[in-house]
Amino acid sequence: MKSLARPLRARIHLDAVRHNYRQAKHLASPARALAVIKANGYGHGAVALAQALTDEADGFAVACVDEALELRESGIHNPILLLEGVFHPDEIAVVDQAGLWMAVHCREQLEWVLASRPSRPLICWLKMDSGMHRVGLAPDDFAASHARLAACPHVGKIVAMSHFARADEPEHPYTAHQIAVFEQGLAGLALPRSLANSAGILAWPQTHGDWIRPGIMLYGLSPLPDAHPVGLQPAMTLESALISVRDLQPGEPVGYGGRFVCERPTRVGVAAIGYADGYPRHACDGTPVAVNGQRTRLIGRVSMDMITLDLTELPDARPGDPVELWGTTISAHEVAESSDTIAYQLFTGISRRVPLFHHSLTNGVAS
Template sequence: MSRSARPLRARIHLDAIRHNYRRAQSLAPHSRALAVVKADAYGHGAVAVARALTGEADGFAVACVEEALELRESGIRGPMLLLEGVFSPDEIALVDRAGLAMVVHCREQLDWVLAARPSRRLDCWIKLDTGMHRLGFCPSEFAEVNARLAACPHVGERVAMTHFARADEPDHPYTSVQIDAFERALNGARIGRSLANSAAVLAWPQTHGDWTRPGIMLYGVSPFAGTGSNANLEAGELRPAMTLESALIAIRDLKAGEPIGYGGRFVCERPTRIGVAAIGYADGYPRQARDGTPIAVGGRPTRLIGRVSMDLITLDLTGLETARPGDPVELWGRTVPAAAVAEASDTIAYQLFTAIGRRVSRRYEEA
């Protein structure tokens, strides 16, 4: 994509990503950590993020073989796990050539692995459904599945894994239920263990096992709601990895009673100075963002007023009399937490990051 003159970009702070990965490692010092870079590294750019973590990360996790091959073709080496496994038996040849590990979560995948004729031994992660109820074998199936893979001469390392449904609620008992179901299924089996996502890395140290899988925490966002838990104190050590910024392109002065934008959702209660910034829902800014959603202009806090349109937003410049067209507007980043924007938009930071549109250029920065 050619460089655009439109003043809109996502600045990706590679030093922050390394810091956050090291934080995950420090919280689980006896575990290896797969950096989760699926969905284009949660919108941060998988190739650039993986390169920044090369030499630091114990390995990487992606959703599918296409994501893995992009990294391999960009020179990223080391362990790499397909979190959804393969979608057809033909993909096992790609797994073999690229030196990937794969999740096995169903009977079809198990049969494909056992019938394969790879040139090397295939590392397989056995996924158990302990209560998430998306993917995975029933816990009662583990012994059989593990035995069949163990007896297969072309299967290499085996790891048992599960995924938590409510680890981001540190006081909820459901995670303990899942942990118990996992351990009962393994019944002391000598096999690697991987349970912990970002929330579990922070809040459930008993789940750290042999491999952790930090995801959203790599990008500087707490997986927890609110600010009261010890886990959030730990998450406070994270550094935002993306600053999404635009600029003021117009300023208007409106009288009391004047509506702003589509549908006139916001009506000025007093004479109001408004700014217009070059970003909209086509760029990934959430259309459902409410009036009052935090924004910063020139590092000073203000708020969204009026409905988000395809290419533009309007914001309150009351108290920012020195603001001028061209001044930087931070949508989220080091001044405006992405989690605060997500909360004001009835969504989560994961969706904000992964919804960034193709018109937003990325700029990669070190400290």
């Protein structure tokens, strides 16, 4: 049972997630789409997201076997791709038993697949390093690796995939370079292709191919610098409440280290959230926050359990009033920019003491 004593919670809007998934597919039609729900659905709750999308998702993508098994054990039967493949040859037996798809991104994984004895053909997503230079087969080795997989009797369908390093910079030529490298490495191979992450879906339509992999856009944010207007809906509202209001005089400091000093008579509110909950400790003075739906600002250093807000222009604000940290009034991008980080980290950094409440207007789900 979830405690309601502390007024902090993250509301997850499942209808928004469904809308964003459909928007990704619409933009890349007729490509199929793997909803990327690794890292507990970017902090939104992977099981609840998968259950909300199960009737329409072409599949899901996670990082590892443990994340996939959590979905299977929750009754999710859609295809699930392991984006990092397996970390040990023994995991292929789990892949086989659970009916998972797996990335193959290095020679070691290739050898493990060839040496395995699954009960049914393995679905392999063969990954090329087109320029990200993390994981992936060298373009010159790709055709030979594909030939070995294709000749293996216990390998089924093969999808060619790669990953972009700078697709969120639409004016930078590196993505075009990666596309060219990928296509050159696939010359003569009639394989389904998967290149486009969220930035690729939005900014590089020539990369849509057969499969897209929407990640951050599934949660309502564009990765592009101009906040690309594509009709995405925020999927998370992180909210708390005021627990204290006081008046301070000019010259009075606020919070640890006295980073903020009042320059005028200032009403200071305290909200129940801090860095132990996942709110960024390095958020600077001026980081936007909303109280009663009205924008104001963070003042003073973020504490473990509390933050301090400027209520001077909100004279009616009182303890108990709602505070939105990000959601529909405050974009997570704004908070991230004020904290020298990215929204991905904000979402995945939400700690376990923040309860997730999943809502759906479509089917009345609330948990």
